[in-house]
Amino acid sequence: MKKNKTIASIYPFPFFIGEGHDVNFSLVNGNKIFSNEEGKINQIVHNNLDKFPQKSMLSGLKENKIQPKDITDWVFGGKGTVQEKQALKYFFNKFKAKDYKVLKRNKKIHYVNHHLAHASLGVWGCGLKEGTFISLDDGGDESYPYDTVWGKFKGNNIKTFQKANKFGWGITRFHNLICESVGYLGNVDNGKVMGLAAYGKVNDELYNKLKKYLVLSNDGFSAKCLFRRNKTQSNYNYAKLKIDSFQQYKIIHQPNPPEELKRITKFFSNLDVAATGQKLVEDITVQTIKNILNKTKSKNLVCSGGFFQNVSLNKRLLDLNLKKVYVPSAPNDAGLSLGAAMYVHMKKFKTKRPSKEMSPFLGLSYNNHEIEELLKEYKLKYRKTKKPWLTCAKLLTKGKIIGWFQGKSELGPRSLGARSVLADPRKKINKAKVNQLLKKRDWFMPYAPSVLEEKLNFFVKEKISCPYMSFAIKVSKNAKLIPAAIHVDNSCRPQSVNKNTNFKFYNLIKEFYKITGVPAVLNTSFNRHGIATIATPRQAIDHLFNGCIDILIIEDFIVFPRKNKVTNSKNLLSEKYYIFIEKFLHILLAAREKDKDIKKILHKSKFFLKSKNVKFNKNFSYFKIGNKSFKIDFKNRTDLYKKIMPKYNYIVNE
Numbered sequence: 175m176k177k178n179k180t181i182a183s184i185y186p187f188p189f190f191i192g193e194g195h196d197v198n199f200s201l202v203n204g205n206k207i208f209s210n211e212e213g214k215i216n217q218i219v220h221n222n223l224d225k226f227p228q229k230s231m232l233s234g235l236k237e238n239k240i241q242p243k244d245i246t247d248w249v250f251g252g253k254g255t256v257q258e259k260q261a262l263k264y265f266f267n268k269f270k271a272k273d274y275k276v277l278k279r280n281k282k283i284h285y286v287n288h289h290l291a292h293a294s295l296g297v298w299g300c301g302l303k304e305g306t307f308i309s310l311d312d313g314g315d316e317s318y319p320y321d322t323v324w325g326k327f328k329g330n331n332i333k334t335f336q337k338a339n340k341f342g343w344g345i346t347r348f349h350n351l352i353c354e355s356v357g358y359l360g361n362v363d364n365g366k367v368m369g370l371a372a373y374g375k376v377n378d379e380l381y382n383k384l385k386k387y388l389v390l391s392n393d394g395f396s397a398k399c400l401f402r403r404n405k406t407q408s409n410y411n412y413a414k415l416k417i418d419s420f421q422q423y424k425i426i427h428q429p430n431p432p433e434e435l436k437r438i439t440k441f442f443s444n445l446d447v448a449a450t451g452q453k454l455v456e457d458i459t460v461q462t463i464k465n466i467l468n469k470t471k472s473k474n475l476v477c478s479g480g481f482f483q484n485v486s487l488n489k490r491l492l493d494l495n496l497k498k499v500y501v502p503s504a505p506n507d508a509g510l511s512l513g514a515a516m517y518v519h520m521k522k523f524k525t526k527r528p529s530k531e532m533s534p535f536l537g538l539s540y541n542n543h544e545i546e547e548l549l550k551e552y553k554l555k556y557r558k559t560k561k562p563w564l565t566c567a568k569l570l571t572k573g574k575i576i577g578w579f580q581g582k583s584e585l586g587p588r589s590l591g592a593r594s595v596l597a598d599p600r601k602k603i604n605k606a607k608v609n610q611l612l613k614k615r616d617w618f619m620p621y622a623p624s625v626l627e628e629k630l631n632f633f634v635k636e637k638i639s640c641p642y643m644s645f646a647i648k649v650s651k652n653a654k655l656i657p658a659a660i661h662v663d664n665s666c667r668p669q670s671v672n673k674n675t676n677f678k679f680y681n682l683i684k685e686f687y688k689i690t691g692v693p694a695v696l697n698t699s700f701n702r703h704g705i706a707t708i709a710t711p712r713q714a715i716d717h718l719f720n721g722c723i724d725i726l727i728i729e730d731f732i733v734f735p736r737k738n739k740v741t742n743s744k745n746l747l748s749e750k751y752y753i754f755i756e757k758f759l760h761i762l763l764a765a766r767e768k769d770k771d772i773k774k775i776l777h778k779s780k781f782f783l784k785s786k787n788v789k790f791n792k793n794f795s796y797f798k799i800g801n802k803s804f805k806i807d808f809k810n811r812t813d814l815y816k817k818i819m820p821k822y823n824y825i826v827n828e
């Protein structure tokens with residue numbers, strides 16, 4: 175990279191008017207790259223009211239020993255309707271950068287639109303000489319509001335062939351609405367609904383009905399969603415308002431699917447709606463991408479944009495038998511500041527792209543000295559070791575859940591062995607343990623196995639590298655060895671771990687392999703429910719205090735919990751219990767709403783209801799499971815869980 179260039183890149187533009195979630199900052203200083211999401215520091219998930227990533231910016235500058243006045247070039251996402259002069263004058267002045275007029279006169283302020291930034295992160299990071307790129311998300315942002323942009327790249331040349339679906343309303347929006355129809359939030363819970371889909375069955379009748387609302391464009395390169403937003407505003411969800419685990423989006427929004435969609439899905443279980451919606455979204459996307467590849471005649475595919483967090487869909491792209499399918503570690507908006515910076519490098523500064531894939535470890539880091547100071551301040555019991563992976567592997571085999579905090583944090587939504595919670599994948603109980611006692615996340619969400627790169631074929635037949643957990647792949651071998659890291663449909667979302675990019679994590683898995691004969695550990699993100707993946711040592715210690723992990727291994731320190739550690743001794747629930755409720759929920763909702771089609775809905779599910787011995791009273795105010803009676807007065811899914819749980823005999827101790 176150009177030695178005399180120090181590029182600071184911010185997404186979105188400061189004081190941007192419009193959606194700008196996952197606010198992030200990148201600094202490219204000669205060969206050094208720093209990139210961080212502000213949400214990981216502030217611990218607020220999907221906050222679209224953050225306007226600029228000041229903590230990330232100051233941290234990046236500190237790490238590189240750079241003053242803002244040393245920054246040669248500033249890169250931003252589109253500014254939309256904001257008055258540039260006013261905004262940047264204030265911003266540069268506030269942060270003591272060079273004067274706005276000087277930077278402007280010397281052409282040192284650059285703008286890169288949303289999708290070019292998505293695409294550039296993929297193109298820069300993929301290590302491929304040429305290929306096709308596609309960027310697909312919910313509709314860019316207000317300054318560049320398209321949902322699909324695609325084209326070709328060769329060397330430093332990125333050529334856009336088409337931008338489609340102005341203001342969104344394409345495939346991503348369709349999946350968002352499917353999420354809402356099963357009681358989850360579009361835009362934030364799509365990964366969950368993809369996970370839920372594995373529990374359902376694709377229903378042909380439903381598929382054909384939904385298909386009428388997701389149609390290919392005339393040229394076949396994109397798709398349109400024909401549903402329209404429900405005009406009735408949802409209420410705030412005050413039950414979600416917890417200041418210490420602030421989920422802004424989930425407080426302001428509640429699932430609010432279009433009436434037209436509700437009329438179609440109400441006859442089917444949530445599980446089947448999720449499965450059918452997923453299948454349709456996959457089929458249509460694969461069709462558009464095949465058409466695009468036919469046009470570009472390229473065998474390499476680089477996919478970015480939030481939509482490509484859908485790892486089941488990504489696997490369908492692998493099945494196209496291309497030379498390479500690459501999805502960056504941050505396909506979502508978290509990667510936009512870095513993507514934009516790299517676009518400027520490629521286009522304006524003609525910097526040659528690396529021939530290797532980019533490392534995702536680009537964020538905050540802490541040295542042993544800083545960490546030890548903190549451990550002393552908290553009067554924690556700890557031990558120092560030069561090889562923390564040896565202790566970690568042993569502790570994992572003893573059933574401990576470990577908080578693993580090493581080196582620079584990862585860029586993007588997946589924890590890749592820098593800020594991870596780890597467990598032994600050989601025991602199925604560990605999935606439930608991490609799910610319910612530590613993370614308290616949804617029962618159906620799978621955990622990923624992190625596997626030694628050269629041992630990936632110990633579990634799967636595909637010969638690929640997947641360092642960012644981008645693909646859901648069927649486990650074809652040795653599935654019985656890692657039951658905690660395998661989803662109900664026998665798939666997993668593996669991370670292939672490379673010795674050079676993360677040697678401590680690699681060493682840890684290797685040591686675990688030596689002891690157990692299994693070259694994988696269970697890896698999930700380091701965060702309790704409701705907050706973003708953690709960034710700092712203090713946050714890691716907080717998790718130890720909260721009982722979210724058994725032991726913390728942070729840089730060279732093995733940190734033990736205090737004696738009065740919080741423990742959660744609740745019974746673990748079997749998946750059977752949750753599956754039952756998910757199959758039942760749409761019927762209960764129809765009963766509660768006194769839906770005019772309730773009899774039809776009951777008829778469609780008659781075999782399920784009979785098999786579970788469920789009966790309703792005449793006016794649908796009660797139902798019985800066997801001889802136990804339940805009032806239909808639940809507020810939402812969680813409330814229903816709580817009301818049925820104490821009476822229903824699905825509570826088990828595994």
Ligand SMILES: [Fe+2]
Binds near residue numbers: 288314479506
């Ligand atoms: Fe995006």
